[in-house]
Amino acid sequence: MRANLNHAIFSAIITFIVSFPLLGLNLVTGGTSMSIEGADTTTFTYIAAAVAIVFFFQLFHDKIMGVFSHIPTPEVGHLYSDLPQSKKNSVEKWFTIALVALAIIWPFFVSRGSIDLATLVLIYVMLGLGLNIVVGLAGLLDLGYVAFYAVGAYSYALLSEYFGLSFWVALPIGGLMAALFGFLLGFPVLRLRGDYLAIVTLGFGEIIRIVLLNSTSVTGGPNGIGGIDKPTLFGMEFGRRVKEEGNTLFHEVMGIPYDSSYKVIFLYLLAVILVVFTVFVIRRLVRMPVGRAWEALREDEIACRSLGMNRTIIKLSAFTIGAAFAGFAGCFFAARQGFISPESFTFIESAIILAIVVLGGMGSQLGVILAAVAMTVLPEIAREFQEYRMLMFGLMMVLMMVWRPQGLLPSKRPHMELAND
Structure with missing residues (x-):
């Protein structure tokens, strides 16, 4: 003492x-x-x-x-880990189907505010899963991930305003534009690791935000871009009146009275589809050689190079693919909000997304999903403590790193044990 x-x-x-x-x-x-x-x-x-x-x-x-x-840490999935691989695959399949079915049915029994909050959670889930590729799987510390989020959002906003492209056409373009910026960012950081890599990515995120802020003639500068078109369903709009010539109204086609909640539910279901697509693609990538290469780079870059792996391609692929999912999330964010400005893409957003990845467990998809729910829902529950939100956020992260530094649900890799003779 x-x-x-x-x-x-x-x-x-x-x-x-x-x-x-x-x-x-x-x-x-x-x-x-x-x-x-x-x-x-x-x-x-x-x-x-x-x-x-x-x-x-x-x-x-x-x-x-x-x-x-x-204090005992919960051993999540202990019984599950003892199952044979064939049983695990079956359990995962049916659990995923049940979870998606529940997510689709859920919005029809809750309030509009709950659906709005759930949609925001799904946006952060997409962002967390995308950053999890770069940080959790490849081990590359990225503090400027919000830049790719901004690129996707502004891609749709500009394409919609100047070229009249719909959401469905702009969605893949937004992802490709964000992937292009991720690819370009990958080149300057090929030789960097650790703190130096974090500083470069942080600077890149601020550069994108300042460019958007100063390009007043194109992006509107601090005034942002408003009146962004909402997504349509096979040409059906969810408003009270048709905004674009040639489209129809959803409630008229279906023969039901108009309700503003239809648009909210549609945006939520669209976010569910994007999250399911993100999870499916990332799970496939993790099981492919590129996913194994990311993990090898994270564990030991020197050993990775000694095995003949091209670290240039590995890093570029991680930045490019991770940025693409941020572009998809940004494109959906712009469509949902109808208005975007550079103030929506500050450094604090990158910090929150990184905290989601660390809190959930590096490389763990399910952990990232749970952390995104916690980081988004808990501040809404404790609204009376809004002034102390960041203080509570920092305290929670400190306690989490002390009690369970590996995250809520750390990823577990298949391993073999040799029997003792």
Whole structure:
């Protein structure tokens, strides 16, 4: 305990120095003058509590961490892992079918707000699965993934505004444009690893955002692009009136009264289809040689090169394919929102997507899906703590890394054990 005393005092002082100016002082404006006033008693109580918590945590660090180490971590799927491979394939098949069927039926029994939130969750699922290729499978730290998201969104917005292309035509184009940018990003980072790679990708993400912000004549700059067309179903629109000549209205074709919730449900089901497509493609890629090459690069790049693998092609394929799924998500995001601006693609979005991958488990598709649900739904549940959202987010990540650093559902690779004679 004496060995930790100096460190505990130092940590408490740093906590006070950081928290007091930010929370304990308020800048008050009155006409043309400004003054600094102290916060209320409740805020000072919170500051004192935070300082005390940091002090005692550092003072009794060893004992507290010993308690955390004795907390059992859930062994998810222990019985499942003991099944033979043929049974596993059958269980996965029927579980997937049941889950997709439930996802399709679910929106017809819940409120419109719940469907909107679920659609947002599915967008983050697509983004998390795409980044999982780069970070989780290939082991390449990417802090600028939101740039590909922005490329997909602006591709559809610009194609729709200037060329009148529909969502279904622009969707593959948006994915291809994002993949092209991922391919171009792959070249400068071929020789980089770790922190250096993260800095370059972070810079790339900011470059894309600033270009979109300054290209006022094309992208609208900070004003963004509005009036983006919604997706149609075989030429049927879900609005009250037809917007484009030659289309029909969904409720008139079906002979049912108009309801604005039809559009929300359609967008949700479209997001479900895109997520299912993403999961299917990534699962196939993981089982192919390119997926094994990504994992070999992640585990040991030197050993990967010694086996004769071309790391250039491996890295480029990871960046390109991962970016393509971000492009699909961005294209759908633009169609759903109807308005986009550079402020929708800031660094915090990249941080959230990366947190989803780390929280779910590097390389684990199911883990990424669960983490995307948690990261999106929990802030909506705790709306009264909206001011402290990022604080709670950081605290959750710290506790998660202490308690279960491998993630919620870490990926498990097939392995063989030799029997002892």
